[in-house]
Amino acid sequence: MKHEVCVTGLGVVAPHGDEPGALFQALLDGRSALRPVFPELPRPAAAAMAAFDETRWFTKLQLAGVDRVSQLAVAAADLALRDAGLAANDADPERMGVYAGCGMGGAAALEAAYRGNGRVSPLTIPAFMPNAPAAHVAMRQGVHGPVLTYSVACASSSVAIAEAAKSIQRGDVDMAIAGGSEALIVPGVVLAWQAMQTLASFLPGEAAGAVRPFASDRSGFALGEGAAFLVLESAERARSRGARRYATLAGWGLGSDATHLTKPDAPGQARALRQALRQAGLEPRDVNYCNAHGTATRIGDVVERNALADVWGGDLDRLRVSSTKALHGHMLGAAGAIEALITVLALHRRQLPPNANCSEIDPACSLNLVAQHEDTSAPALEAAMSNSFAFGGTNSVLLFRRP
Secondary structure (H helix, E strand, C coil): CCCCEEEEEEEEEECCECCHHHHHHHHHCCCCCCEEECCCCCCCEEEECCCCCHHHCCCCCCCCCCCHHHHHHHHHHHHHHHHCCCCHHHCCHHHEEEEEECCCCCHHHHHHHHCCCCCCCCCHHHHHCCCHHHHHHHHHHCCCCCEEEECCHHHHHHHHHHHHHHHHHHCCCCEEEEEEEECCCCHHHHHHHHHCCCECCCCCCCHHHCCCCCECCCCCECEECEEEEEEEEEHHHHHHCCCCCCEEEEEEEEEECCCCCCCCCHHHHHHHHHHHHHHHCCCHHHCCEEECCCCCCHHHHHHHHHHHHHHHHHHHHHCEEECCHHHHCECHHHHHHHHHHHHHHHHHHCECCCCCCCCCECHHHCCEECCCCCCCECCCCCEEEEEEECCCCEEEEEEEECC
16 A cells, blocks of 8 residues: 655754745745855855754754754754654654755864864764764654665755655655755865856855846856755544645656766656656646756756756646745755755745746746746645756656645
8 A cells, every 4th residue: 555645844944044934935035045155265155054053952062073964954853843743752763764865964074174283073973974964863853763864966855855755655654754954065165166167156245146047147056054854744644643734745756867977967857857747647737836956057957947848848838937046045965855845835835936036037948937026826836846956967856736
């Protein structure tokens, strides 16, 4: 028997705050969290930092050896469980799982070790290992079931959510805490991304609008940090305890380009899109909104548009599209989770977040973008998807329906 998978809890720590509704409203309002960072670097850089008070979640003693990436994860997972109306002892701990995505692990711990002039903390290794966030969530919540980390670059937490859904669907676990975290805004990491020439350029005073997905004048993305987790349960379990159901995770697609480490591939992305639709039993015209990967890179946005056009064909104009990375930055390992959370909220509220900072659409990216100042209401919204396309060629698509 395959179980229907429901989203019953949402938790987030993001540049726009730690309340999902406030985050979503900030996106509807087009408020950017991007700010200039590290003025000492040779070139200007913008990023979206999370305003996070770790003392709400940790004592000073508990913080020893816990990198910011794990702190964010513990907070977001705890908030997701609270939102679902669950406490740690509301489920058999052996029937609970943590499925977390993390792309780079504890960047702050690693940076401190490199810059420590020979003084390296003995807790550096457990602080920066990529599975530390999942382990800390499990310890905080007393999870004795599977505790797994997926490190698949920008697709990490989207893959984690899909793998959690499979476990719910098969009946391997009764409840899953699924999402991801990333906290990599440190000078060394920013310099590395600048060296790849993928970060957005901007003039003084214009950092907030530096990221312009699908626009003719786009120049790249800006890093963001944060964590987001979803609580997933079977529909039967959710109904039996009277839980609010935000959405059903109806389908997911996962595959590899197998062509190039950093250059995306439209046929590979199209395969993942078709797989998600096929599993959900939907046709392209049934899906009303896509939260695009939309990194605002010159190549990436065109490739994603072409993949969508290949799958949607003559129905492409019926698909509303936006990339929210323009406002909260690219969270890499946490991107799939926060964008899945935003997609769920779009369905739940029947409102569409805008594609900000796009004054002129690149003709090569012709899509039915959600304009920044249009009416955001979408009363007919029944199904929506979130795309996560990663370095390494892994493509992950999550497809949600209203319950």
